[in-house]
Amino acid sequence: MxxxxxxxxxxxxxxxxxxxxxxxxxxxxxxxxxxxxxxxxxxxxxxxxxxxxxxxxxxxxxxxxxxxxxxxxxxxxxxxxxxxxxxxxxxxxxxxxxxxxxxxxxxxxxxxxxxxxxxxxxxxxxxxxxxxxxxxxxxxxxxxxxxxxxxxxxxxxxxxxxxxxxxxxxxxxxxxxxxxxxxxxxxxxxxxxxxxxxxxxxxxxxxxxxxxxxxxxxxxxxxxxxxxxxxxxxxxxxxxxxxxxxxxxxxxxxxxxxxxxxxxxxxxxxxxxxxxxxxxxxxxxxxxxxxxxxxxxxxxxxxxxxxxxxxDDLSKIEVEGGTDEQKTVFYTGLYHLLLHPNVLQDVDGRYPKMESSSIGKTDSNHYTVFSLWDTYRNTHPLLCLLFPDRQQDMVRSMVDKAKSWGWMPKWELYGRETNTMDGDPASIVIADTWMRGIRDFDINAAYALCMKSATTRGAENFLRPDNDIYRQNGYLPVLSENSFAVSAALEYYMADYALSRLATDLGKADDATMLLKQSEGWKNYFDKETGMIRPRVGDGSFLKNFNPLAGQNFEANPGFHEGCAWNYTFYVPFDIKGLARSMGGDKIFVEKLQSVFDNNLYDPANEPDITYPYLFSYFRGEEWRTQELTQALLAKYFRNAPDGLPGNEDTGAMSAWAIYSMMGFYPDCPGDPSYTLTTPVFDKITIHLDRNFYNLPTLTINKKGTGKRIAGLKVDGKNHKSFRISHDELIDAGTIEFTTK
Amino acid sequence: MxxxxxxxxxxxxxxxxxxxxxxxxxxxxxxxxxxxxxxxxxxxxxxxxxxxxxxxxxxxxxxxxxxxxxxxxxxxxxxxxxxxxxxxxxxxxxxxxxxxxxxxxxxxxxxxxxxxxxxxxxxxxxxxxxxxxxxxxxxxxxxxxxxxxxxxxxxxxxxxxxxxxxxxxxxxxxxxxxxxxxxxxxxxxxxxxxxxxxxxxxxxxxxxxxxxxxxxxxxxxxxxxxxxxxxxxxxxxxxxxxxxxxxxxxxxxxxxxxxxxxxxxxxxxxxxxxxxxxxxxxxxxxxxxxxxxxxxxxxxxxxxxxxxxxxDDLSKIEVEGGTDEQKTVFYTGLYHLLLHPNVLQDVDGRYPKMESSSIGKTDSNHYTVFSLWDTYRNTHPLLCLLFPDRQQDMVRSMVDKAKSWGWMPKWELYGRETNTMDGDPASIVIADTWMRGIRDFDINAAYALCMKSATTRGAENFLRPDNDIYRQNGYLPVLSENSFAVSAALEYYMADYALSRLATDLGKADDATMLLKQSEGWKNYFDKETGMIRPRVGDGSFLKNFNPLAGQNFEANPGFHEGCAWNYTFYVPFDIKGLARSMGGDKIFVEKLQSVFDNNLYDPANEPDITYPYLFSYFRGEEWRTQELTQALLAKYFRNAPDGLPGNEDTGAMSAWAIYSMMGFYPDCPGDPSYTLTTPVFDKITIHLDRNFYNLPTLTINKKGTGKRIAGLKVDGKNHKSFRISHDELIDAGTIEFTTK
The missing domain is CATH 2.70.98.10 (Beta-galactosidase; Chain A, domain 5)
Incomplete structure (x- = not known):
């Protein structure tokens, strides 16, 4: 006994x-x-x-x-x-x-x-x-x-x-x-x-x-x-x-x-x-x-x-402080992040080639399950930071698929293109990954394939079948009730912006200029009357009977895909200042963006607006909104419960938002290798970096105080005046210290 | 021009x-x-x-x-x-x-x-x-x-x-x-x-x-x-x-x-x-x-x-005289005869073993599609005569299947036993083929496998699951409305008779005696009151409310399968004289048998009674009935027209009846290698015999006159007193000459 x-x-x-x-x-x-x-x-x-x-x-x-x-x-x-x-x-x-x-x-x-x-x-x-x-x-x-x-x-x-x-x-x-x-x-x-x-x-x-x-x-x-x-x-x-x-x-x-x-x-x-x-x-x-x-x-x-x-994988990031619930949300988020994409090759390296009956062979990993409309925004950037070797293999896989098939993947599933959601998202992943310094892949082929979808005429263009009118008009008109034209065009602008950054980096100045110009096409949709992104119809006029609230809860909404005009109006993350100018100034922009949250128009469960909370930080003096909002949204939508995600996890995109937000930085504009900073939820975060890609073994984030707002920032021991930080600064920081108030 | x-x-x-x-x-x-x-x-x-x-x-x-x-x-x-x-x-x-x-x-x-x-x-x-x-x-x-x-x-x-x-x-x-x-x-x-x-x-x-x-x-x-x-x-x-x-x-x-x-x-x-x-x-x-x-x-x-x-195959038999219609019926019959069984092995000799996932290999032909309840009666005997090499391979195939599976086939289809129709028909084919002198197969295994189904107790007996009561009572009682007991027992009697002949030939006297005794069990069904084969029920008494006409046109009929009592009553071809005695004498037998035809109770489309027209010839002075009937039935049921067969061809059984009948001889009792003779429809028939099996290159049948009845017969030039001829006599005859009146 x-x-x-x-x-x-x-x-x-x-x-x-x-x-x-x-x-x-x-x-x-x-x-x-x-x-x-x-x-x-x-x-x-x-x-x-x-x-x-x-x-x-x-x-x-x-x-x-x-x-x-x-x-x-x-x-x-x-x-x-x-x-x-x-x-x-x-x-x-x-x-x-x-x-x-x-x-x-x-x-x-x-x-x-x-x-x-x-x-x-x-x-x-x-x-x-x-x-x-x-x-x-x-x-x-x-x-x-x-x-x-x-x-x-x-x-x-x-x-x-x-x-x-x-x-x-x-x-x-x-x-x-x-x-x-x-x-x-x-x-x-x-x-x-x-x-x-x-x-x-x-x-x-x-x-x-x-x-x-x-x-x-x-x-x-x-x-x-x-x-x-x-x-x-x-x-x-x-x-x-x-x-x-x-x-x-x-x-x-x-x-x-x-x-x-x-x-x-x-x-x-x-x-x-x-x-x-x-x-x-x-x-x-x-x-x-x-x-x-x-x-x-x-x-x-x-x-x-x-x-x-x-x-081994989850302990790439160690966190201290925060509640058990927050740790659970954080590590479960990291767990969800690492479920997709998936290895496709057998132990002997063989895998089905994209849109082909051929079998390929690889010595590393060949990945599948690329839900790129979801994942280009934050999931792949986060993989770049935490698992650059995997991200590099993923990009290699994407390029391999494109070489086999002739087009970059969009929503690829086990070697087949499901053509799900809008835009040309692979270009953004390629550009973003390259810009973050992960470059051991066939960039020439990748660039050529991205340029192929950006420039091929519509009739022969799988990814941009409407490319003729897009390139001619600078926008896509809404030609039917079920059109996703505006959503698609906003994705093209985003892709063209990211690709222009890559073109610049590769010394393709003419391409860069052309693409950057294309990315500015969003202005065609900006309607001064409503101050919103508003669909245009076939004759070039704005859609009549426009209801910016239409399209919530996945209802059909001409021009938009899975969202209302409010969920898309701010989705030009590469030109927030330009959007603010169109709207009539920074103040109007901030008020309008704040109204999205005040009026419950923010959809945390879908990708087009998940970058919104970070956009306040583009405006001096408004950064506190980002800092308070991200913490409030985390607490509201990310919980240790079966319903503890705001909606479809989207192969890691929801969790990537939470992980970044809990660590205090977010890549608000893919293709632009920088982050908006926000208040971390943990007292200390240690990210183990891959020495094959990065100079330092760790990035440590310390938070001092329990305030919701950031009072001061030190990067590598030096004061950091901005609420932005470049990817290079971040990975070479060693330590980032947040003082809160 | x-x-x-x-x-x-x-x-x-x-x-x-x-x-x-x-x-x-x-x-x-x-x-x-x-x-x-x-x-x-x-x-x-x-x-x-x-x-x-x-x-x-x-x-x-x-x-x-x-x-x-x-x-x-x-x-x-x-x-x-x-x-x-x-x-x-x-x-x-x-x-x-x-x-x-x-x-x-x-x-x-x-x-x-x-x-x-x-x-x-x-x-x-x-x-x-x-x-x-x-x-x-x-x-x-x-x-x-x-x-x-x-x-x-x-x-x-x-x-x-x-x-x-x-x-x-x-x-x-x-x-x-x-x-x-x-x-x-x-x-x-x-x-x-x-x-x-x-x-x-x-x-x-x-x-x-x-x-x-x-x-x-x-x-x-x-x-x-x-x-x-x-x-x-x-x-x-x-x-x-x-x-x-x-x-x-x-x-x-x-x-x-x-x-x-x-x-x-x-x-x-x-x-x-x-x-x-x-x-x-x-x-x-x-x-x-x-x-x-x-x-x-x-x-x-x-x-x-x-x-x-x-x-090549059809010209094994050449015919002269007769009408074009008769020649068409004859050669189409021969064509139908040769459609089944089918070769099962690939060109490399491989074939699926019976009821097994194994693959066998053969140097000759391995056959499938054995509808033996249909084909044991006349189809295989005719193949013995015309294509003894094929028949030998078919028997070898059957024995091979039985060795693989443990039971002789019954209705075998591509290596699976479909368990269709009644009885134990393979024993009859084995015995009949052996009796006709086609013997280059594993007779010991074949005999053992035939004896296995004849003697194994019912619970372990695939082919005769009711073997206990059959061997104990000598008959199978009808225990339900849907019982085929009488039909099954009549098949067992037939099989036991044929197997007893084989046993005798193999020097297995005890087996032969036992089997012959079993074959006499048909007498249990003979009902003196009606003069018919009549079902018996569980207590041994005859089925009450017995209707000898019930079961025509494939209606359900207790005890009988696809037929009425009239279609089965004479189906003891190995003991016609015994049946006549039971009925009260030859005259009564002949009258009763004649009534089958007179009253339209003869079913030319199914096997149990197709031998009936030949049974008259067992009785001296009544042979003319066979001779006239066979020609009348041929003319009525076998015509050059889509509906020129009396019913299901039964993988050659209908046509075998017609071919034999048109040539003037019919194997009325399988297992007994002899034929009843009838009036041929052609003036001259030349059958090319296989010299690997038979002594003479040809058997020629000549018909003199145009009468329906046989007036005289010469076999090999010698007068032939009987209306029967043994298989050996037939194949060694050289010439058979029919004189008609």
Missing amino acids: KKIFLFLALCMASVAHAQKTAVDYVNPFIGTSNFGTCNPGAVLPHGMMSVTPFNVMGSNLNKWDKDKRWWSTAYSSDNSVMTGFSHVNLSGVGCPDLSSLLLMPTTGTLSVDYHDYGSTYSNAVATPGYYSNILSRYGIKTEVTATPRTSRARFTFPKGQGNVLMNLGEGLTNESGATVRMVSDTEIEGVKLFGNFCYNVPDAVYPMYFVMRVNKAADSCGYWKKQREMDAEAAWDQHAGRYKLYKKYTKEISGDDIGVYYTYNCAEGDQVEVSIGISFVSIDGARKNLDAEQAGKSFDDIRQTARKAWQ | KKIFLFLALCMASVAHAQKTAVDYVNPFIGTSNFGTCNPGAVLPHGMMSVTPFNVMGSNLNKWDKDKRWWSTAYSSDNSVMTGFSHVNLSGVGCPDLSSLLLMPTTGTLSVDYHDYGSTYSNAVATPGYYSNILSRYGIKTEVTATPRTSRARFTFPKGQGNVLMNLGEGLTNESGATVRMVSDTEIEGVKLFGNFCYNVPDAVYPMYFVMRVNKAADSCGYWKKQREMDAEAAWDQHAGRYKLYKKYTKEISGDDIGVYYTYNCAEGDQVEVSIGISFVSIDGARKNLDAEQAGKSFDDIRQTARKAWQ
Whole structure:
């Protein structure tokens, strides 16, 4: 008794006193409600594989159901019934795809209909690289973990028949069709089709190959397939319109709605482990990935390796001070930041070339999942700072894709261009990355490809199909109710500005001049009458019946995409002073911008206006607005709760905003390698810099005092008069000290 | 002018005077109505490949539609709209399967919905190995031909857009699911699932692999796939529930309803040729088959080779006299006889082992499609006579399957047992083939496997699951409304009789005695009250409310399968004299048997009673009934017309009856190597015998006079007193001369 007591006391003490590390602060449930579209599954930084509970299909008990409304995530904290673990999941995106290969353990008589076999769950635990729960209906403990390209599940069964189901028919994706083949009594291999992401390019589809192994042969196994509806012969075919089991057939099976089952006669506590390797190249690639990343490894080995990978990445930034909630928000943000883009190449370096049936090979990392409209603004700049090697590989990947396809990517997904959202965002990432000094990529090719979309005539221009009128008029007229012309043009201006900076840097003065001139086209939209960016129609006049409030909450709004005129009017971050002049002066600008926040017109959940809080700092004496606002917005919209994100995480863009804002600086104008400074939330922030790219090993940010406003600034020990700082100053600062008031 | 006239005159003369050869007499349209379930497509003798117009789906103009009623053929002469050419087709079977890979040429704007793209047709021409028509809607001339394992189509387009569609979703089969991949711009490869034939064994499915090539690259090509129905997101996904084209994606695609299209910008008369190779082993096998059988061959080369193969086979029997109609019936019958079984092995000898995922290899032919309940009675005996080498390979194939699986096949289809119809028919084929002197197969294994089903207890007996009660009682009681007990038991008696003959021959006297005793169990069913074979129920008493007429026209009938008591009562061909005794004597037997014909109770379309017309000849003085009847039945049921077969061709069983009957002899009791003689319809019949098996090169049958009855018989020049002849006597006869009166 005494010994046990002592042991327990020691355990409790050790828990209480253990130093909480970065990884401990991560709460993967943040962003799993309020359309954050994150999930609590197991995944590695930039991991190809992820595995998450899938709870958005097959039960009327759930609040949200796939395709019962627009729905784009595998998991919702508002739901209660799961129908499996889905493999390969997008985090924080706004369109449904992937989240398939639904692996579900059940007990008792075999049912392969997901309408039947779902279960509520309890005791959910999620930490980076690990998720576990108890399936209430079955008394099964589930645990999942991952390597970069594979997953491992461990199911602990009660006594009796235990079943393991691999559903290849359903998932979050609305693309369908799979093939699977039994390789042995413990291994299957196959391929499933995905894509049509956001429904913009119906045949932008791609195959995912997989190999799955169970760690012990089942007592029985087989396939299932939903059978076609039949007419007269349904009287003879008992399976017409129903699921049919294939108990003896072991060659390949294909179809829209197929699966594989294993049944085990379990003793209490029997465990079945399921390993899945994937590849976007081939089944052989999936098998190599599985072999390379799991051979000889126990579930706990994999779990610990995953945890260590996260700890290594997250501890790139150490923070002191601030509340536990703030640390949780910060490290979960960093966790979200590192989920995308993802490695696309197999362990042998092979990956699918962009918009091609060819296979490429790389010695480093080739990335995919580029949601560039979202990420050019802050995500890639933050990666430049924290992981310049990865950012460099990402840019190399983008250029490689462009070389293969002929166009820079826009919203690239597993080698296909989904053509989602507006503009020409890759140019901005290329320029911005170059300007931040990350330059070991084929800049000539990159520049040529960026110039190609900037200058090619519309009829032959994938990225700027409206380029003729844009270049001729300097703006895009709104020609229909559903036009996104203004949003698109604002993106072109931004891209042209960034590209002009790059052109200047590369000594292409003529290009730079031309592009800079193009970027000034925003002035065509400025309507003196309303003081707003206002759509123009085909004859050049401004849109009549213009309502600057139209378009909130994603309603359709002629000229604008996912926003109202207020969300776009200030989106010329490269010419804020010019915009202020157009508006009638700095004071009017500041008042108008302040009114956005006062009148609740600021949309923190979407990208066009997320730079707004920082724009006050362009005006002397108004910087306090930025400083107070960023802290207020952080507190309001970024919380340690499932609904603790303002909306779609947007593959890291929301979190990048929060991370920067919590550290006290923000890149308000991509392509311009500088930051607006704001009040950090932590007392001390230590950023470990990559010595292969930067001169110093660390950048330390100290905050003195608890005031919301900045009273003084020292950079590298010297007073810093401005509320801006260049990227070079920042990385060479060593220390930045904020005094607050 | 003169020259041209002369040339035309010569041509016309040559047509008029050309000697019509066997192949010219074949009319592939016979059996394409009246549920003959034959088709007019191109195929080689026992060819793995066949290609036929497919006209039973997708149009309301057709009389018959797949699955709108029980339907088992790809083609009906009663229909008018075709939706493609189907590949690999069963001929004369009663359940739907195969007839897929629907290849359709169209013109104009691409439509991939088979409800839309069907066409009426005219100018249909069908000769062995060749089919052609004109698609009325499109003005396309279609032509198809075949090699043993491949097909070639030639489409002649009018000017404008020409399309070639390969529909992998539909077909006669109700199994679904396929995968296809573009190998190059002129080649695709894939696999499609088939099976669940007759719905008895739901997972008795099998894959068919294919490689398809077009002879020139198309202007565009791609896939299509029917998309899932969607709910809320259908508002965004324009293809929800519809066919989607995949124009740029070229990797593999899988699903229930997929296809591949090619579009060509055609000048008037442009031809596109499409070649398809198949395999039941692998895609690689399909490609090897295609390469081996088509390399360097033009359409016309293939067509001529196919014609020659048929001419060679059909001219095994030469006939003189008779009408053109009779010759057409005869040679078309011979053509139908040689459509099944089919070679299963690839050109490299590889084939799928029975009920296994293993691959076998053979140096000769390994056959599939064994509809043994149909074919043991006359089809295999006729193959023994005409093609003993093939029959020997078929028996070897059966034994090989049994060794792989553990049971002799019953209704085997591409390596799967469909468990269709009743009894234990393989034993009869083994015994009968052995008794006819075809013996170069593993008789010990074959015998052991036949004895296995005859003696294994029911619980472990696939072929005779009711073996315990059968062996204990000597009969099977009818235990439900849907019982086929009497039909099954009659088959067991037949099998036991045949096997007892084999046992005797092998010196297994005890087995022979036991089996012969078992075969006498039919007497348990003989009901003195009605003079009929009558079901018995569980307590041993005869079924009450017995209606000997019930079960006509395929209605359900307790105890009997596809027939009434009249169709089964005389089906103890091994003990006709015994049956006559039970009935009360020869006279009563003959009267009763005659009443079957007089009262229209004879079903010429199904197997149990097709031997009836010959049974009169067991009774001295009554043989004329056989002789007149066979000629009357031939004239009534076998005609040169689409409805010129009495019903399902049953993979050659109907035609075997006609061929034998037209030649003047019939094997009325399989397992007993002898024949009943009847009046031939031809004046002279020359059968070329295989010298590897038989002593003489030919058997010649001469008929003198035009009477319906036999007045005298000479065998090898000697008077023959009996109306029976043994197989050995027949093959060694040299000449049989019938004198008629």
